[in-house]
Amino acid sequence: MSTKDTKKVTSVVAKQSGGNIQITYTIPSELVTSTKAKVLEGLAKDMEIKGFRKGKAPVSKVEEQLDPNKLNEQILQTILPPAFADSVAEHKLNPAIYPKFEAIKIEPGKDWEMRAITCELPAIVLGDYKKKIEGELAASKIIVPGKKEQEKVTDEKLIKILLDTVKLDIPDILIEEEVNGRLSSLLARIEKLGLQLEGYLQTVGKTVVELRAEYKTQSEEAIKLELILNKIAQEEKIEVTESEIDSFIKTTGSDPTKVEKPQKDSLTRVIQRRKALEKLALL
Numbered sequence: 001m002s003t004k005d006t007k008k009v010t011s012v013v014a015k016q017s018g019g020n021i022q023i024t025y026t027i028p029s030e031l032v033t034s035t036k037a038k039v040l041e042g043l044a045k046d047m048e049i050k051g052f053r054k055g056k057a058p059v060s061k062v063e064e065q066l067d068p069n070k071l072n073e074q075i076l077q078t079i080l081p082p083a084f085a086d087s088v089a090e091h092k093l094n095p096a097i098y099p100k101f102e103a104i105k106i107e108p109g110k111d112w113e114m115r116a117i118t119c120e121l122p123a124i125v126l127g128d129y130k131k132k133i134e135g136e137l138a139a140s141k142i143i144v145p146g147k148k149e150q151e152k153v154t155d156e157k158l159i160k161i162l163l164d165t166v167k168l169d170i171p172d173i174l175i176e177e178e179v180n181g182r183l184s185s186l187l188a189r190i191e192k193l194g195l196q197l198e199g200y201l202q203t204v205g206k207t208v209v210e211l212r213a214e215y216k217t218q219s220e221e222a223i224k225l226e227l228i229l230n231k232i233a234q235e236e237k238i239e240v241t242e243s244e245i246d247s248f249i250k251t252t253g254s255d256p257t258k259v260e261k262p263q264k265d266s267l268t269r270v271i272q273r274r275k276a277l278e279k280l281a282l283l
Contacts, residue, residue: 119171
Protein backbone atom coordinates (compact mmCIF):
# COMPACT_ATOMS: atom_id res chain seq x y z
CA MET A 1 0.00 0.00 0.00
CA SER A 2 1.03 3.63 -0.03
CA THR A 3 4.14 4.36 1.97
CA LYS A 4 2.08 7.03 3.78
CA ASP A 5 -0.42 4.47 5.03
CA THR A 6 -0.15 3.91 8.80
CA LYS A 7 -1.15 0.28 8.20
CA LYS A 8 1.73 -0.20 5.80
CA VAL A 9 2.87 -3.52 4.39
CA THR A 10 6.49 -4.12 5.39
CA SER A 11 8.97 -6.01 3.25
CA VAL A 12 12.29 -7.79 3.68
CA VAL A 13 14.46 -8.53 0.64
CA ALA A 14 16.88 -11.42 0.22
CA LYS A 15 18.99 -11.45 -2.94
CA GLN A 16 19.95 -14.96 -3.95
CA SER A 17 22.45 -16.46 -6.36
CA GLY A 18 21.75 -16.21 -10.06
CA GLY A 19 19.93 -12.89 -9.78
CA ASN A 20 16.88 -14.28 -7.99
CA ILE A 21 15.17 -12.06 -5.42
CA GLN A 22 12.92 -13.15 -2.56
CA ILE A 23 10.71 -10.54 -0.91
CA THR A 24 8.83 -11.39 2.27
CA TYR A 25 5.80 -9.22 3.04
CA THR A 26 4.05 -8.75 6.37
CA ILE A 27 0.50 -7.43 5.95
CA PRO A 28 -0.97 -5.92 9.15
CA SER A 29 -4.23 -7.52 10.27
CA GLU A 30 -5.88 -4.06 10.36
CA LEU A 31 -5.08 -3.60 6.68
CA VAL A 32 -6.46 -7.07 5.87
CA THR A 33 -9.69 -6.21 7.71
CA SER A 34 -10.18 -2.81 6.06
CA THR A 35 -9.35 -4.20 2.61
CA LYS A 36 -11.75 -7.09 3.14
CA ALA A 37 -14.53 -4.63 3.96
CA LYS A 38 -13.87 -2.67 0.74
CA VAL A 39 -13.74 -5.86 -1.34
CA LEU A 40 -17.03 -7.12 0.10
CA GLU A 41 -18.63 -3.73 -0.43
CA GLY A 42 -17.60 -3.80 -4.08
CA LEU A 43 -18.79 -7.38 -4.60
CA ALA A 44 -22.10 -6.66 -2.88
CA LYS A 45 -23.09 -4.16 -5.59
CA ASP A 46 -23.35 -6.90 -8.22
CA MET A 47 -24.50 -9.88 -6.16
CA GLU A 48 -28.03 -11.23 -6.20
CA ILE A 49 -28.98 -12.93 -2.94
CA LYS A 50 -32.37 -14.42 -2.30
CA GLY A 51 -34.58 -12.15 -0.21
CA PHE A 52 -32.71 -8.97 -1.18
CA ARG A 53 -32.72 -6.68 -4.18
CA LYS A 54 -29.58 -6.79 -6.32
CA GLY A 55 -26.79 -4.93 -4.55
CA LYS A 56 -28.82 -4.42 -1.37
CA ALA A 57 -27.80 -7.49 0.63
CA PRO A 58 -25.81 -6.82 3.82
CA VAL A 59 -22.07 -7.48 3.69
CA SER A 60 -22.40 -10.37 6.15
CA LYS A 61 -24.77 -12.16 3.75
CA VAL A 62 -22.46 -11.50 0.83
CA GLU A 63 -19.53 -13.03 2.71
CA GLU A 64 -21.57 -16.15 3.46
CA GLN A 65 -21.98 -16.74 -0.28
CA LEU A 66 -18.27 -16.52 -1.05
CA ASP A 67 -15.56 -19.16 -0.99
CA PRO A 68 -13.14 -17.95 1.74
CA ASN A 69 -10.15 -18.79 -0.44
CA LYS A 70 -11.55 -16.75 -3.34
CA LEU A 71 -12.21 -13.85 -0.98
CA ASN A 72 -8.64 -14.01 0.31
CA GLU A 73 -7.42 -13.94 -3.30
CA GLN A 74 -9.43 -10.78 -3.94
CA ILE A 75 -7.97 -9.16 -0.81
CA LEU A 76 -4.41 -10.03 -1.85
CA GLN A 77 -5.01 -8.84 -5.42
CA THR A 78 -5.91 -5.46 -3.92
CA ILE A 79 -2.98 -5.26 -1.49
CA LEU A 80 -0.02 -6.91 -3.23
CA PRO A 81 0.46 -4.87 -6.45
CA PRO A 82 0.97 -1.53 -4.63
CA ALA A 83 2.97 -3.31 -1.91
CA PHE A 84 5.28 -4.73 -4.57
CA ALA A 85 5.68 -1.30 -6.19
CA ASP A 86 6.55 0.20 -2.79
CA SER A 87 9.13 -2.48 -2.05
CA VAL A 88 10.77 -2.00 -5.45
CA ALA A 89 11.15 1.73 -4.73
CA GLU A 90 12.19 1.25 -1.09
CA HIS A 91 14.86 -1.35 -1.78
CA LYS A 92 15.92 0.12 -5.16
CA LEU A 93 15.20 -3.09 -7.04
CA ASN A 94 15.12 -3.55 -10.79
CA PRO A 95 12.88 -6.60 -11.29
CA ALA A 96 12.89 -8.26 -14.70
CA ILE A 97 9.44 -9.81 -14.30
CA TYR A 98 6.36 -9.45 -12.14
CA PRO A 99 6.79 -11.80 -9.17
CA LYS A 100 5.13 -15.05 -8.32
CA PHE A 101 3.47 -14.83 -4.91
CA GLU A 102 3.03 -17.64 -2.41
CA ALA A 103 1.37 -17.63 0.99
CA ILE A 104 3.46 -18.17 4.12
CA LYS A 105 0.78 -17.47 6.71
CA ILE A 106 -2.86 -16.47 6.28
CA GLU A 107 -4.86 -16.66 9.50
CA PRO A 108 -8.00 -14.75 10.56
CA GLY A 109 -7.29 -11.89 12.95
CA LYS A 110 -3.51 -12.08 12.52
CA ASP A 111 -0.93 -10.43 10.29
CA TRP A 112 -0.58 -12.16 6.95
CA GLU A 113 2.77 -13.16 5.47
CA MET A 114 3.43 -13.54 1.76
CA ARG A 115 6.52 -14.33 -0.26
CA ALA A 116 7.32 -12.96 -3.72
CA ILE A 117 9.89 -14.48 -6.06
CA THR A 118 11.31 -12.42 -8.90
CA CYS A 119 14.72 -11.67 -10.39
CA GLU A 120 16.95 -8.91 -11.66
CA LEU A 121 18.70 -8.82 -15.01
CA PRO A 122 22.45 -9.37 -14.91
CA ALA A 123 24.89 -6.54 -15.51
CA ILE A 124 26.04 -6.65 -19.13
CA VAL A 125 29.73 -6.16 -19.93
CA LEU A 126 30.13 -6.36 -23.69
CA GLY A 127 33.91 -6.75 -23.65
CA ASP A 128 35.87 -7.09 -26.91
CA TYR A 129 33.01 -8.38 -29.06
CA LYS A 130 33.85 -5.87 -31.82
CA LYS A 131 37.41 -7.16 -32.08
CA LYS A 132 36.16 -10.74 -32.43
CA ILE A 133 33.65 -9.78 -35.12
CA GLU A 134 36.19 -7.65 -37.03
CA GLY A 135 38.50 -10.65 -37.04
CA GLU A 136 35.81 -12.89 -38.51
CA LEU A 137 34.88 -10.28 -41.13
CA ALA A 138 38.52 -9.78 -42.12
CA ALA A 139 39.07 -13.52 -42.45
CA SER A 140 35.99 -13.87 -44.65
CA LYS A 141 37.43 -11.37 -47.15
CA ILE A 142 40.77 -13.14 -47.57
CA ILE A 143 41.06 -14.95 -50.89
CA VAL A 144 43.77 -17.59 -51.10
CA PRO A 145 44.59 -18.82 -54.66
CA GLY A 146 43.58 -22.40 -55.17
CA LYS A 147 41.47 -22.50 -52.01
CA LYS A 148 37.75 -22.26 -51.58
CA GLU A 149 36.53 -18.74 -50.85
CA GLN A 150 35.77 -18.09 -47.20
CA GLU A 151 32.13 -18.26 -46.17
CA LYS A 152 30.30 -14.99 -45.72
CA VAL A 153 29.80 -13.97 -42.09
CA THR A 154 26.08 -14.63 -41.61
CA ASP A 155 23.77 -13.32 -38.93
CA GLU A 156 23.95 -16.77 -37.35
CA LYS A 157 27.74 -16.52 -37.10
CA LEU A 158 27.53 -12.99 -35.67
CA ILE A 159 25.04 -14.21 -33.08
CA LYS A 160 27.30 -17.12 -32.13
CA ILE A 161 30.24 -14.72 -31.65
CA LEU A 162 28.13 -12.52 -29.39
CA LEU A 163 26.87 -15.45 -27.32
CA ASP A 164 30.38 -16.91 -26.98
CA THR A 165 32.05 -13.57 -26.18
CA VAL A 166 29.60 -11.84 -23.84
CA LYS A 167 29.16 -13.95 -20.71
CA LEU A 168 25.82 -13.61 -18.91
CA ASP A 169 24.20 -15.63 -16.13
CA ILE A 170 20.47 -15.55 -16.83
CA PRO A 171 18.27 -16.13 -13.73
CA ASP A 172 16.61 -19.56 -13.75
CA ILE A 173 13.20 -18.03 -13.05
CA LEU A 174 13.45 -15.95 -16.24
CA ILE A 175 14.43 -18.97 -18.33
CA GLU A 176 11.63 -21.03 -16.78
CA GLU A 177 9.07 -18.37 -17.66
CA GLU A 178 10.27 -18.27 -21.26
CA VAL A 179 10.19 -22.07 -21.48
CA ASN A 180 6.63 -22.18 -20.14
CA GLY A 181 5.60 -19.51 -22.64
CA ARG A 182 7.03 -21.53 -25.52
CA LEU A 183 5.34 -24.70 -24.31
CA SER A 184 2.00 -22.90 -23.99
CA SER A 185 2.34 -21.57 -27.54
CA LEU A 186 3.19 -25.05 -28.80
CA LEU A 187 0.17 -26.58 -27.05
CA ALA A 188 -2.10 -23.90 -28.53
CA ARG A 189 -0.77 -24.61 -32.03
CA ILE A 190 -1.10 -28.39 -31.88
CA GLU A 191 -4.59 -28.13 -30.35
CA LYS A 192 -5.66 -26.00 -33.32
CA LEU A 193 -4.50 -28.85 -35.53
CA GLY A 194 -6.62 -31.26 -33.50
CA LEU A 195 -3.61 -33.08 -32.11
CA GLN A 196 -2.60 -34.16 -28.62
CA LEU A 197 0.81 -33.45 -27.10
CA GLU A 198 1.61 -37.17 -26.89
CA GLY A 199 0.90 -37.64 -30.59
CA TYR A 200 2.98 -34.61 -31.53
CA LEU A 201 5.94 -35.83 -29.45
CA GLN A 202 5.79 -39.22 -31.15
CA THR A 203 5.83 -37.49 -34.54
CA VAL A 204 8.96 -35.46 -33.73
CA GLY A 205 10.58 -38.32 -31.82
CA LYS A 206 11.02 -36.52 -28.50
CA THR A 207 9.95 -36.94 -24.89
CA VAL A 208 8.53 -34.14 -22.73
CA VAL A 209 11.84 -34.00 -20.85
CA GLU A 210 13.83 -33.70 -24.10
CA LEU A 211 11.50 -31.02 -25.47
CA ARG A 212 11.73 -29.00 -22.27
CA ALA A 213 15.53 -29.29 -22.24
CA GLU A 214 15.66 -28.12 -25.86
CA TYR A 215 13.39 -25.17 -25.06
CA LYS A 216 15.54 -24.34 -22.05
CA THR A 217 18.67 -24.02 -24.21
CA GLN A 218 16.81 -22.00 -26.84
CA SER A 219 15.23 -19.75 -24.22
CA GLU A 220 18.51 -19.01 -22.46
CA GLU A 221 20.21 -18.12 -25.74
CA ALA A 222 17.26 -15.98 -26.89
CA ILE A 223 17.21 -13.99 -23.63
CA LYS A 224 21.00 -13.53 -23.73
CA LEU A 225 20.91 -12.33 -27.33
CA GLU A 226 18.08 -9.90 -26.66
CA LEU A 227 19.93 -8.38 -23.70
CA ILE A 228 23.22 -8.15 -25.59
CA LEU A 229 21.67 -6.48 -28.64
CA ASN A 230 19.68 -4.11 -26.42
CA LYS A 231 22.95 -3.09 -24.76
CA ILE A 232 24.72 -2.65 -28.11
CA ALA A 233 21.80 -0.57 -29.43
CA GLN A 234 22.01 1.59 -26.31
CA GLU A 235 25.78 2.08 -26.51
CA GLU A 236 25.69 2.75 -30.25
CA LYS A 237 22.76 5.15 -29.76
CA ILE A 238 20.70 3.39 -32.42
CA GLU A 239 17.44 5.21 -33.05
CA VAL A 240 14.24 4.11 -34.76
CA THR A 241 12.02 6.49 -36.70
CA GLU A 242 8.24 6.47 -36.72
CA SER A 243 8.28 5.61 -40.44
CA GLU A 244 10.47 2.55 -39.74
CA ILE A 245 7.99 1.38 -37.12
CA ASP A 246 5.04 1.92 -39.48
CA SER A 247 6.81 0.06 -42.29
CA PHE A 248 7.54 -2.86 -39.97
CA ILE A 249 3.88 -2.98 -38.85
CA LYS A 250 2.70 -2.99 -42.47
CA THR A 251 4.82 -6.07 -43.20
CA THR A 252 2.66 -7.92 -40.67
CA GLY A 253 -0.50 -6.88 -42.48
CA SER A 254 -1.65 -4.54 -39.70
CA ASP A 255 -2.68 -0.89 -39.82
CA PRO A 256 -0.06 1.28 -38.03
CA THR A 257 -2.77 3.72 -36.91
CA LYS A 258 -4.50 0.96 -34.95
CA VAL A 259 -1.42 -0.27 -33.07
CA GLU A 260 -1.29 0.88 -29.43
CA LYS A 261 1.78 2.61 -27.95
CA PRO A 262 2.93 -0.31 -25.72
CA GLN A 263 3.05 -2.55 -28.78
CA LYS A 264 4.87 0.13 -30.78
CA ASP A 265 7.41 0.49 -27.96
CA SER A 266 8.00 -3.26 -28.10
CA LEU A 267 8.41 -3.15 -31.88
CA THR A 268 10.87 -0.27 -31.50
CA ARG A 269 13.14 -2.49 -29.41
CA VAL A 270 12.81 -5.30 -31.98
CA ILE A 271 13.87 -2.95 -34.78
CA GLN A 272 16.72 -1.55 -32.67
CA ARG A 273 18.06 -5.06 -32.12
CA ARG A 274 17.83 -5.84 -35.82
CA LYS A 275 19.63 -2.60 -36.71
CA ALA A 276 22.31 -3.37 -34.11
CA LEU A 277 22.96 -6.75 -35.76
CA GLU A 278 23.06 -5.12 -39.21
CA LYS A 279 25.60 -2.59 -37.93
CA LEU A 280 27.85 -5.36 -36.63
CA ALA A 281 28.02 -6.88 -40.13
CA LEU A 282 29.54 -3.60 -41.34
CA LEU A 283 32.40 -3.44 -38.85
